[in-house]
Amino acid sequence: MRLNPSQQHAVEFVTGPCLVLAGAGSGKTRVITNKIAHLIRQCGYQARHIAAVTFTNKAAREMKARVAQTLGRKETRGLLIATFHTLGLEVIKREYAALGMKANFSLFDDQDQAALLNELTETWLEGDKTQLQQLTSTISNWKNDLMDPLQAAASAQSERDKLFAHCYGLYHDHLRACNVLDFDDLILLPTLLFKRNEEVRERWQNRLRYLLVDEYQDTNTSQYELIKLLVGARARFTVVGDDDQSIYSWRGARPQNLVLLSQDFPQLEVIKLEQNYRSSGRILKAANILIANNPHVFEKKLFSELGYGSELKVITANNEDHEAERVVGELIAHHFINKTQYSDYAILYRGNHQSRLFEKMLMQNRIPYRISGGTSFFSRPEIKDLLAYLRVLTNADDDSAFLRIVNTPKREIGPATLQKLGEWANVRNKSLFTASFDLGLEAHLSGRGLSSLQRFTHWMRDIAQQAEREPVAAVRDLIHGLDYESWLYETSTSPKAAEMRMKNVNQLFSWMTEMLAGSDLDEPMTLTQVVTRFTLRDMMERGENEEELDQVQLMTLHASKGLEFPYVYLVGMEEGLLPHQSSIDEDNVDEERRLAYVGITRAQRELIFTLCKERRQYGELMRPEPSRFLLELPQDDLQWETARKVVSAQERMQKGQSHLANLRAQLAQARDKE
DNA sequence: ATGCTATAGCTTTTT
């Protein structure tokens, strides 16, 4: 398929700063990949002088794959396609000396961060969860606004902010002492470095001569600052974004950066992509009319040349059980009649808790489904344990990792021993692990504690040495030497759970082995690199087959951004849920409207809304109003459908069950015939 | 250790 005129223009405009306003489904990834190809083939750019930046590893992977389709291996050599955080990491890895870091730093994920802050603030906050969360986000905001602890303290007005700034200082010092960085540092440090150090900045500006940024509306202040510093006065860049799909402002994203861009770069070329290749005309019309209720800096109106499509259904259920029943019943019938794949359907909701009933109903009806979200693989305790071991191996200063694993599995190293080790390490100004080798330690620690501790640390040192020569064998020996499997069976609630967790460990090990060995696509990595990549949740070729399975997709509206499905159920269209009550209270309904907009524009062919007349919330029976967003939609294109009569819960259950049973039987029959 | 009861907390979560 050829590019349309706007897409073509977006690809070919390379002489200055360029903003592409890409509506949902308007082919922005095509534009980015084609533009990379154009830069290399027509404009004489070498691949190694181009960088494309995304927000998620998934997006980066997809873009790499798309570029590989268009360009040959040779042409893409050195091309940098990465997330903001990976790009920052690359900079830090090369410039660690200028930043005053040691080479083998390790990374904190948000859990490590939360654990440390909890520990540091015990005397003031006493583990108060909401306070801790506020502290975490305050520190993150300070970092995103490029403020160090001193500046934060200076700017603090209230007592609370002064305390928070003090905690920020403690936190910051602790990270530096342990040679550890958190996620925000990956953006903050390069940005500060480029700001202060002209020589380094020019070197990187020379290395990255053309910059492309995806999902630009999601950038925060420090990310935008980093972009500006990287492109310099030359201002050769393309950013692609859609202010109507900005749904992460609660996480620091500044859609305002779209406006700032036209102020900071007056010569900015603004190109709108308004043709949608995804949805039927009716779905698009509904989306346009809904989002027109939001204020806009850049007006844009999507159109589609696909058919107008069928009416958008609105199903009103009696309560949330009934809602799940209706959706799953509808889905089974539709699947049966239209001979579709289960993976053609998505059920989208505002909050994770809404998935439960749909999950239950799908399970009862033996429909394969997949829920995205939930606890990530890398948040599981067994994985975090193992990564903590590897962090100690690669960064002897990482006290957090050391504390996590020093007595896991149990090896009789108790709090008393660690307390004394901590005091000694403080005196010597060393990390816990390195201090454990000091001869002077024997004056403070004795007996069982000392011998268990040293048995452990000496063993770890041996493994660390081995890891330098043969990392794969070292990790294997580590897992065996720990007898981690037995530990899992001892501590898990059931043998089955232990089995699952060991499977995860083995999965991690096999990924790690691949990454250490390298492949034809990827260079071999060092152990440090592997650990870092895992913390960034960025591994190559994840379980490929997972996405090919034929399963109904369940996910939050946030998680659905960037995806598309032929048939979409947008459930819980009620005031209080979508828009969410807290957003109504905070007068932030516009972002909720964008969330609804994102949901609607996921649908290709058919879109079904559902809502309940009654819903239990926190134990209380509510009678929610239909979402204002439903009322904002063009009513001529909606087909409201209400349950014909109100029946008792008992009857409804029986009727619903027998209806589903009936459909199942038909389905089975049809299968048998084939 | 293990299992029960009381209690809190309930929006989204790219890295």
Add this chain to the structure above:
DNA sequence: GCTATAGCAT
């Protein structure tokens, strides 16, 4: 109202 977890009692 439900579920996860902490802390207590067995």
